[in-house]
Amino acid sequence: MATHAPETIRFTTDQLELIDQTKLPTQLTYLVCETVEQTHSAIRRLVVRGAPAIGIAAAYGVCLAKSNKHGVPPTKKDYLNAIEYLATSRPTAVNLFWALDRMAEVVESTDDSQLLTALITQARKIHDEDRVMCRAIGRNGASLLSGVDTVLTHCNAGGLATSMWGTALAPIYHLHQTGKRIKVFADETRPLLQGGRLTAWELSQAGVDVTVITDSMAGALMHQGRIGAVIVGADRITAAGDVANKIGTYSVAVLAKHHRLPFYVAAPSNTFDMELVSGDEIPIEQRDRDEVACPHGTRIVPDEANVLNPAFDVTPAELVTAIITEVGVIESPTQQTIESHFADRT
Numbered sequence: 605m606a607t608h609a610p611e612t613i614r615f616t617t618d619q620l621e622l623i624d625q626t627k628l629p630t631q632l633t634y635l636v637c638e639t640v641e642q643t644h645s646a647i648r649r650l651v652v653r654g655a656p657a658i659g660i661a662a663a664y665g666v667c668l669a670k671s672n673k674h675g676v677p678p679t680k681k682d683y684l685n686a687i688e689y690l691a692t693s694r695p696t697a698v699n700l701f702w703a704l705d706r707m708a709e710v711v712e713s714t715d716d717s718q719l720l721t722a723l724i725t726q727a728r729k730i731h732d733e734d735r736v737m738c739r740a741i742g743r744n745g746a747s748l749l750s751g752v753d754t755v756l757t758h759c760n761a762g763g764l765a766t767s768m769w770g771t772a773l774a775p776i777y778h779l780h781q782t783g784k785r786i787k788v789f790a791d792e793t794r795p796l797l798q799g800g801r802l803t804a805w806e807l808s809q810a811g812v813d814v815t816v817i818t819d820s821m822a823g824a825l826m827h828q829g830r831i832g833a834v835i836v837g838a839d840r841i842t843a844a845g846d847v848a849n850k851i852g853t854y855s856v857a858v859l860a861k862h863h864r865l866p867f868y869v870a871a872p873s874n875t876f877d878m879e880l881v882s883g884d885e886i887p888i889e890q891r892d893r894d895e896v897a898c899p900h901g902t903r904i905v906p907d908e909a910n911v912l913n914p915a916f917d918v919t920p921a922e923l924v925t926a927i928i929t930e931v932g933v934i935e936s937p938t939q940q941t942i943e944s945h946f947a948d949r950t
């Protein structure tokens with residue numbers, strides 16, 4: 605997403621505007637949220653999606669809390685209820701809880717008369733920090749990709765999933781701006797096609813050469829030597845470096861290992877959940893069967909058949925070549941390398 609690209613998330617004092625990602629690539633429209641409930645629904649329905657963007661949208665959503673009593677401003681209790689409710693929108697991306705915790709700290713530490721102003725300031729800060737984070741990941745990842753001509757990515761970890769540039773796509777945008785042209789293969793990403801609809805849309809808008817492939821093509825392309833590296837985002841990374849990301853990421857990581865290709869994960873430090881060690885502890889969102897069985901309103905699976913639809917899987921740290929963060933690169937992530945990476949920077 606180029607710097608002049610439309611903002612994924614916009615906020616005025618009384619409304620949140622989100623690019624409606626369910627409508628891309630055919631329509632570029634904004635959905636307006638004026639209440640906490642509308643924000644919750646927008647996150648749940650993937651109008652806004654991608655770990656950092658969910659956190660930013662939820663932070664602004666808190667500022668939309670209303671009082672039950674007409675004309676009376678919301679109380680601390682109203683804001684805390686809003687935070688608790690927004691935390692139920694999606695379970696896997698830890699950025700949601702990270703952002704809501706920051707909003708809760710503001711509620712706890714601010715006088716009632718200043719609450720709304722302080723909450724809006726904090727939400728804007730979370731949003732601004734994300735822009736800086738995207739740039740830094742772009743710079744840090746660029747050196748890893750500078751010798752690579754073609755990358756594979758899965759799902760969408762670009763500007764649509766953040767405030768701008770994204771995580772996995774940030775190094776590609778960075779290199780593109782400095783004149784190095786990288787070719788991107790985007791996994792279509794079944795069942796909701798974030799790769800085919802969103803990654804392909806934003807990369808083409810920015811003039812990056814992108815080719816969409818079905819998820820099952822990745823292995824064949826690697827075998828033919830047509831992929832130089834894999835780069836993906838993350839929804840949650842444990843203290844030991846296990847990575848939850850869009851379903852299908854694990855399969856790509858196994859394929860990369862077999863073909864001796866680097867498998868990079870790009871994520872900000874707020875995607876790390878240092879309270880969890882094993883990826884098995886990460887809550888994986890289970891979504892509606894119709895996303896698989898009835899895409900775009902066309903039934904493709906018999907009603908009698910069961911359907912599994914986990915939104916994410918976990919890639920063990922041993923399959924990850926490096927994690928690119930806004931504060932540097934963690935090569936061969938383990939609990940030890942991750943802890944010392946962050947310790948060195950505090």
Ligand SMILES: CSC[C@@H](O)[C@@H](O)C(=O)COP(=O)(O)O
Nearest residue numbers: 653654655759761765837838850
């Ligand atoms: C920078 S976004 C990283 C991840 O959130 C992204 O790769 C992903 O899995 C998004 O899943 P989604 O279900 O579309 O929210």
